[in-house]
Amino acid sequence: MSTNDQLENLVFEPNWSAYYQAVEGRPPRETLLSALTRFEPLSAEFPRFAVDLGCGDGRDTAELLKRGWRVLGIDSAAEAIARLQSRPDIDLRRLETLVMRFEDLVLPESVDLINASFCLPFCPPEHFPSLWNKIIAALRVGGRFCGQLFGDRDSWAVYPNMSHHTRAQVEELLQPFKIECLQEEEHPGTTALGEQKYWHIFHIVACK
Template sequence: MPHDISWDEYNAHQHGRAPRQLLLEALALRRPDVDEALADVPGGAHDVVPAPPVGAPVAVDLGCGEGIEVEVLLAAGWHVHAVDGEPAALARLVARVDPAVRDRLHVQHRAFGEVGDLPAADLVHSSYALPYCPPEDFDALWRRVRGALRPGGMLVVQLFGVRDGAAGTSGMTFHTLAQVQGLLAGLDLLHWREEDEPGTSFTGPKHWHVFHVVARRPAVG
């Protein structure tokens, strides 16, 4: 993020956008019956929230920002631990959430380097956020992410590659293909896309090098 743009400014600008497609696809993979529903909904996955899974599963959203995906998960019946380093975004999220489901929302104001052990989770989600974990904190955070996944739990993340336009930025972490494969070792890969092309960002044109990942911890082992 450029020094003249604050995280609070970025987060506030996110309000009103559609939920990230990667999370919706992951929820559809977890509930195969959602795939049929998507085909009948005008506009596709952006317009549907999957039905609540039985048993009120637990999700962790790391770097949740304004909480767009947190609201999707709450609406689908999940208990959500929303973690972010920006207190203003967390406050806006809490204020927006329907009081009827607020007891299923647990917010933590933590920078990535301050995150301790995470609750056991059926899903760990982090949308374009983990690359902003400083390199010296990334390995410890990743161990906690992997350690939080219950058997059968899903990991839904974006990681930045070394050809990303922001590569080399102080305080950010970038990975080679081989490194990402190492991070995912032992997980079942459900969705994989390597994006390596020009595009746009909040601050203007940018070259994106992003690994879009949905993976699952095996149900046994």
């Protein structure tokens, strides 16, 4: 088998159960907090609506609910949704949930905020353009996207079932938006499970 064939057969298979245990209790992501500061104060009569993609056990969902938002939490793992729904610190009355893969994603209209913390790179590249177009279409004018994309120098870029982008590609994806934060991070480090990894990340907050 050639080196190219070996690379094509690589598949990244996260251990989500171990990941949820490792990150339990961690605070919300900085990109979400940054995006939230850019909205006007909430109206009790018209609460804002967010979609939390790849919501996991709800570290970002919980913050949105605490601030009075309505939230649709979406994750491909049923375990993640079960963990989210069992949290004692959230108001389930303002939470909807869906178990759904990126390939099959259907989003509501006129969303105020789409949060995608460290999840979009796990969308297979052949489905990423459609996913990104759905995100853009679902946001209302003045709505925001916040989250992360992985760069082309990230050590997981060897996996053909993951999506990675160059700086130029990220800037092209963000053309429909006013960029409010685009921070590029690149350094050796470790994953939440303690594995060695070279990180190349784009942290994004953008307004449609």
